[in-house]
Amino acid sequence: MTDLLPILAIDQGTTSSRAIRFDLNQQSQRLSQQKITQYYPQPGWVEHDPEEIWRTTLEVARDALSNDPVAALGIANQRETTLIWDRKTGEPIHPAIVWQDRRTTAICSELKSAGAESLIKERTGLLLDPYFSGTKVSWLLDHVDGARGKADRGELAFGTVDSFLIWRLTAGRRHVTDATNASRTLMFNIHDQTWDDDVLQLLKIPRTILPEVLDCADDFGETDATVFGRAIPIRGVAGDQHAAMVGQACFENNSVKSTFGTGCFMLSNTGERIVNSENGLITTLAYRLGGVPTYALEGSIFVAGSAVQWLRDELSLIKDARETEAIAADLDTKGGNNGVYLIPAFVGLGAPHWQPNARGALFGLTRGTNSTHLVRAALEAVSYQAQDLTSAMAADSGSAMGVLRVDGGMAENNWLMQFLADILEVSVERPLVTETAALGAAQLAALGVGEVRSVDELSERWYLDRRFVPRMSIAQRAKLIEGWQAAVAGVLASEPE
Numbered sequence: 001m002t003d004l005l006p007i008l009a010i011d012q013g014t015t016s017s018r019a020i021r022f023d024l025n026q027q028s029q030r031l032s033q034q035k036i037t038q039y040y041p042q043p044g045w046v047e048h049d050p051e052e053i054w055r056t057t058l059e060v061a062r063d064a065l066s067n068d069p070v071a072a073l074g075i076a077n078q079r080e081t082t083l084i085w086d087r088k089t090g091e092p093i094h095p096a097i098v099w100q101d102r103r104t105t106a107i108c109s110e111l112k113s114a115g116a117e118s119l120i121k122e123r124t125g126l127l128l129d130p131y132f133s134g135t136k137v138s139w140l141l142d143h144v145d146g147a148r149g150k151a152d153r154g155e156l157a158f159g160t161v162d163s164f165l166i167w168r169l170t171a172g173r174r175h176v177t178d179a180t181n182a183s184r185t186l187m188f189n190i191h192d193q194t195w196d197d198d199v200l201q202l203l204k205i206p207r208t209i210l211p212e213v214l215d216c217a218d219d220f221g222e223t224d225a226t227v228f229g230r231a232i233p234i235r236g237v238a239g240d241q242h243a244a245m246v247g248q249a250c251f252e253n254n255s256v257k258s259t260f261g262t263g264c265f266m267l268s269n270t271g272e273r274i275v276n277s278e279n280g281l282i283t284t285l286a287y288r289l290g291g292v293p294t295y296a297l298e299g300s301i302f303v304a305g306s307a308v309q310w311l312r313d314e315l316s317l318i319k320d321a322r323e324t325e326a327i328a329a330d331l332d333t334k335g336g337n338n339g340v341y342l343i344p345a346f347v348g349l350g351a352p353h354w355q356p357n358a359r360g361a362l363f364g365l366t367r368g369t370n371s372t373h374l375v376r377a378a379l380e381a382v383s384y385q386a387q388d389l390t391s392a393m394a395a396d397s398g399s400a401m402g403v404l405r406v407d408g409g410m411a412e413n414n415w416l417m418q419f420l421a422d423i424l425e426v427s428v429e430r431p432l433v434t435e436t437a438a439l440g441a442a443q444l445a446a447l448g449v450g451e452v453r454s455v456d457e458l459s460e461r462w463y464l465d466r467r468f469v470p471r472m473s474i475a476q477r478a479k480l481i482e483g484w485q486a487a488v489a490g491v492l493a494s495e496p497e
Contacts (some may be wrong), residue, residue, distance in 0.1 A: 004024050004071065005070055005071035006021050006068070006069075006070050006071065007021070007022050007070060007072055007236075007442040007445045007446050007449075008021050008065060008070045008072075008074070008232070008442075008445075009021075009022060009073075009075075009439065009445070010060075010061055010073065010075045010076070010077075010165065010441065011076045011243075011435070011437050011441065012053060012057050012075070012076070012077045012078060012161050012162075012165060013077075013240060013261065013262070014078045014081075014098065014099070014100075014261070014262040015035060015036065015262055015309075016033050016034060017033070017034050017036060017053065017056035017057045017060050018031065018032065018033040018034075018060055018435075018438060019031070019032050019033075019057070019060040019061040019063065019064035019065075020032075020435060020438045020439075021064045021066075021068070021070065022439060022442040024446065024451060025461065026432075026433050026461050028433070028435070030063075030064050030066055031064065031435075032060040032061075032063035032064045033060060034056040034059060034060055035056075036049075036052050036053060036056055037049065037052060038098075042103070044101070044102035044105075044347065044348075045101055045103050046097075046098040046100045046101045046347070047095040047096060047098060048095060048098055049095060049096070050083055050092040050095065050096050051092075053161065053164070053165075054164070054165070054168050057165060061073075062228065067229075070232060071233075071445075071446070071451055072233045072234070072236070072445040072446070072448060072449040072451075073169075073223065073232045073234045073235070074234075074235065074236030074237065074243075074441030074444050074446075074448075075165060075234065075236070075237045075238075075441055076237075076238055076240045076243035076437040076438055077160060077162040077181070077239060078161055078239075079160060079180075079181060079184045079239035079240060079241065080099035080131060080132055080136075080184050080185070081096050081097065081098050081099050081161050082097045082136035082137060082140070082158070082160065083096045083158070083159055083160070083161070083163075083164045084137065084140050084144075084151075084158050084159075084209070085156065085164065085167070086155065086156060086157075087154075087155055087157050087172075087175075090167065090168065092164075093140070093147055093156065094140055094144050096164075097139070097140070099131060100131075100262075100263075100302055101130065101347075102130045102347055102348055102356050103130065103136075103139060104135035104136055104138070104139050105130050105356045107130075107135045108128045108129060108130055108135055111128050111135075112128050116202050119198065119199070119202070120186065120199055120202070123189045123191070123196045123198070123199055124186055124188060124189065124190060124196065124199065125183070125190045125276075125282055125283030125284055126184075126186050126283075126284070127282060128186075129350075129354055129356060130348075130356055131300065131302075131350065132184060132185060132186040133184060133185040134185055134186030134187050134199070134203045134205065135203065137158055137185075137187075137203070137205050137209075138203050138205060151205075151206050151209050152208075154206075154209075156209050157209055157211070158205075158210060159175070159177060160181045160185070160239075162177055162178065162181050162237050163175065163176065163177045163211045166220055166234060166237070169221075169223045169227055169234065170221040170222065170223060170224055170234075171224035171226070171227075173221060174220060175211045176211050176214055176220050177211040177213055177214070178213070178214055178215065178216050178220075178237040178239075179193065179215060179216065179287075179288035179293065180216060180238045180243075180284075180285045180287060181237070181238070181239045182213045183284050183285040184239060186203070187199050187203065187205065187210070188213070190274065190284070190285060190293070190295070191274070193213070193288070193293060194213070195207060195210050195213070214237070215288050215289055215290065215291060216237060216242070216246075216287045216288055216289060217235060217444045217447035218235070218236075218448055219233070219235065220234035220237055221234055222234065233448075233449060235444070235445040235446075235447075235448025235449045236441050236442070236443070236444025236445030236446070236447065236448050237441070237444070238287060238440060238441060238444055240259070240437040241259055241265040241267060241298070242267075242284075242285065242287055242440070243436070243439075243441045243444065244257060244259050244408075244440055245257055245269070245286050245287060245440065246439075246440035246443050246444060246455075246458065247431075247433070247436030247437060247438075247439035247440030247441075247443065248405045248407060248436050248440075248462065249455075249458055249461075249462035250267070250269050250405065251269065253270065253271045254268060254269065254270075254399065254401075254402075255268070255269045255403075255405075256269070256393070256401050256403070256405065257404070257405040257406070257436075258386060258389075258405075258406050258407075259406075259408040259411075260382060260406060260407070260408040260409070260411050260416075261304065261305050261408040261409055261410065262303075262306045262309075263300060263301050263303060263304050263306070263350075264300075264301035264304040264382060264385060264386060264389075265299075265300050265301070266298065266299045266301075266386065266389045266393070266404075267284070267296040268296055268297045268298075268393050268397065269286050269294065269295075270295045270296055270397075271295065272292070272293070272294060272295065273295060274295050275295070275297055278395070278396060279352055279391075279392035279395045279396050280299075280351050280352025280353065280392055281297045281298060281351055281352060281389070281393065281396060282298050282299075282300070282351070283295060283296075284297075284298045287444075289447070289455070297393055297396055297397070298351075299350075299352065299388075299389030299392060299393065300350045300351050301350050301351065301385045301389070302346075302348065302350045303344040303345070303346050303360075304344075304382045304385070304410060305321070305408070305410050307342065307344040307346075307378040307381060307382075308324060308378055308379075308410075309321070310378075311324075311374065311375055315371075315374070317371045317374060317375055318375060322413075323375075324375050324376075324378070324379055324413065324415075324416075325413045325414060325415045325416070327372050327375045328375065328376040328379050328416070328419075330372065331372055331373070337373055337376045337377060337380060338364070338366065338368060338369060339364035339366075339483065340362065340363070340364045340365065340374065340376075340377045341362070341363045341364055341377055341380070341484055341487040342360070342362055342374065342377035342378050342381045343358075343360055343361045343362075343381065343488060343490075343491045344360050344378065344381050345358040345359055345360045346359075346360050349488075349491070349492075351388075351389060351392065352388055352389065352392040353388075353492065358491055358492060359491070360491075361490065361491050361494075362374070362377070363483075363486075363490060364483070364487075379415070379416050379419070380419065380480075381484075382416065383416070383422075383424070384423065384480075384481065386420060386423070387423050387424055387481060387484075388488075390404075390426070400426075402426060402427070403426060403427050403429055404420075404424060404427070404428050404429070405430075405431065406428055406430050407430070407431065407434045407435075407436040408434065409434075411430050412430075412434060414466075414468075417430060417466075417468045418468050418471075420468070421468040421469060421470050421471075422470050422471060422472035423477060423480065424470075425470050425477065426470065427467055427468065427469050427470075428467070429464055429466075429468075430464075430466050430467075430468070431462060431463060431465055432463040432464065432465045433463070443458050
């Protein structure tokens with residue numbers, strides 16, 4: 001393998017754009033990262049500047065390349081975030097509507113009232129929720145002046161972030177996406193692996209604006225020579241959570257990974273079998289290779305690391321997210337969290353509740369409650385929400401999880417990972433490389449360019465950093481979960497109209 005060239009991975013996320021150059025032994029040779037701005041023009045609305053996404057991605061990619069040769073480029077991206085741009089100019093018609101955005105709640109309610117949800121769920125595996133791209137596209141076509149007419153005339157292009165970046169990287173020559181990103185749009189038939197005309201009609205979206213759907217390891221074109229000074233083949237693309245499945249080597253049935261970043265996303269591999277959830281999860285693609293789709297059950301938590309950002313940026317309780325580990329651990333010697341629970345429903349509740357109008361709340365406050373209790377409650381909420389997901393997965397699959405592989409920025413918090421193992425009652429495995437979305441994108445590109453021949457080779461290169469095993473008593477665990485469930489019930493009972 002020493003004669004093979006490195007792979008450049010772009011990981012365009014919700015809060016930052018990153019690029020990492022990996023060698024074929026999964027070693028990071030160079031990492032570059034820039035933050036991107038979050039815009040909140042109205043309550044429940046979240047937007048990004050498409051030009052900032054492009055500029056930061058370009059700059060970090062150039063920095064990570066550092067003029068060194070690479071064999072190929074892979075892309076992992078924040079999912080469901082929606083862009084529409086002009087095919088002639090390449091200019092976006094509106095800021096990107098981020099996956100967390102809830103502005104299409106009314107559209108979803110209208111479609112539910114019209115009886116559309118059963119068809120949409122059966123075809124796409126998804127629920128009617130503002131989280132997904134389809135209703136965001138409908139909103140843009142109806143609210144941007146002249147957009148619907150231009151779309152009908154074939155003058156506009158829709159894409160998730162991967163499509164937008166590939167359009168720009170190839171100087172407009174390729175309008176493509178991969179099957180995993182397509183599966184998150186609310187418009188893709190996961191059975192037939194095509195855009196679904198019946199769903200498009202319900203959403204009033206013309207097929208002409210949609211990208212071509214390819215495998216995760218495929219020919220997505222080449223970067224224009226002006227971008228990096230030479231053409232680089234784009235050979236791997238997946239939504240960040242699906243790329244993380246690859247990076248975590250979750251190729252076996254019932255293997256489960258959870259990424260703890262801005263949100264928390266847990267996926268369980270169900271192989272070539274589509275499992276329809278009865279417990280608030282969604283059915284999605286894990287990845288598609290060689291034209292063969294592999295499916296997964298997924299639970300999506302909208303607020304995980306962003307709750308820590310809230311503690312830092314809005315409440316000024318911490319200066320750096322890394323402080324939370326010591327703060328939480330210190331309370332272990334002082335009786336724990338004193339019964340304080342944070343329900344971080346800042347943008348509604350995701351799986352398994354799917355309540356877009358729910359709002360965040362604090363429970364169990366006393367005169368003795370202080371800032372350290374709030375910090376720990378934000379961390380604990382991540383584990384409690386993850387436990388909600390594992391319970392739903394066990395009910396749908398008929399079997400309990402044995403091991404959970406974790407990644408993302410919050411996975412580096414040792415206190416949180418131990419608490420997670422305790423609450424889930426499973427072993428939690430953290431890999432040596434926690435940038436698994438970027439790693440997965442690189443591995444898909446390596447498959448696409450032929451430097452790796454099979455997923456078995458990728459499995460052999462997954463390396464364990466640390467394993468966390470449960471050590472909490474059954475009684476204590478049950479008491480903590482009971483308190484969490486009571487707090488969630490309180491939030492759901494007070495959900496505004």
